[in-house]
Amino acid sequence: MIAILLISALIVIFFFYGVSIYNRLIKLRNLVQEAWSSIDVMLKKRHDLIPNLVETVKGYATHERETLDSVTQARTQAVGAKSLEAKEAAEKNLNQAMMNLFAVAEQYPDLKANTNFQQLQNELTAVENDIEKSRRYYNGTVRENNTLVESFPSNIIASMFKFENAAFFELDNPAEREVPNVKF
Numbered sequence: 001m002i003a004i005l006l007i008s009a010l011i012v013i014f015f016f017y018g019v020s021i022y023n024r025l026i027k028l029r030n031l032v033q034e035a036w037s038s039i040d041v042m043l044k045k046r047h048d049l050i051p052n053l054v055e056t057v058k059g060y061a062t063h064e065r066e067t068l069d070s071v072t073q074a075r076t077q078a079v080g081a082k083s084l085e086a087k088e089a090a091e092k093n094l095n096q097a098m099m100n101l102f103a104v105a106e107q108y109p110d111l112k113a114n115t116n117f118q119q120l121q122n123e124l125t126a127v128e129n130d131i132e133k134s135r136r137y138y139n140g141t142v143r144e145n146n147t148l149v150e151s152f153p154s155n156i157i158a159s160m161f162k163f164e165n166a167a168f169f170e171l172d173n174p175a176e177r178e179v180p181n182v183k184f
Contacts, residue, residue, distance in 0.1 A: 021148075021157040028145040032166045035138035036084070039169065042131040043078065043091065049127060050075045050098070053120045057105055064104045071097040084167050135169050142166040 054068050074097040078090035105117070146165045149158040157163075 018157055021154045025148060025158055025163045028148060031141040032145050035141045039134040039138055042127060042134050046127045047075055047079050049124050056117045056120060067100050067104050071101050139168050142168050
């Protein structure tokens with residue numbers, strides 16, 4: 001009789017431990033999704049600012065059409081990217097196009113003194129900082145999720161319910177890991 005009670009108690013303990021792990025996996029999956037949503041919101045803000053910046057520069061740099069077109073095209077690709085990998089690649093291209101745009105802007109002293117341009121540049125810098133913070137939060141939640149998915153004994157529960165590792169938001173070029181430093 002004691003053996004049956006002991007076995008029953010162990011089964012109940014393992015059951016509740018399994019439920020606890022399952023609930024934690026659900027929580028982390030939701031945090032990862034929330035963190036990605038935050039990055040998406042910041043990227044949208046960035047994508048919304050870029051056309052205004054391009055239009056401001058157009059008035060001063062009419063013969064720099066190629067640079068302006070590349071920024072517009074890179075923004076369009078970034079807005080249309082669906083998967084995490086596609087967004088990473090599109091954002092990499094957009095970062096490069098924006099660096100080229102700011103290099104062009106350096107050649108126009110009147111543009112650098114333009115109040116609208118300065119305001120847009122300040123807003124873009126703030127959004128870039130927010131994107132960096134969002135990426136850090138996202139990668140932290142991904143790290144927690146992946147640790148739980150891979151650790152024993154939670155990996156058993158994770159595999160039973162098909163929880164998977166989430167992808168980190170990473171950039172290939174180490175120079176792109178920094179927030180762009182834009183000087184005018």
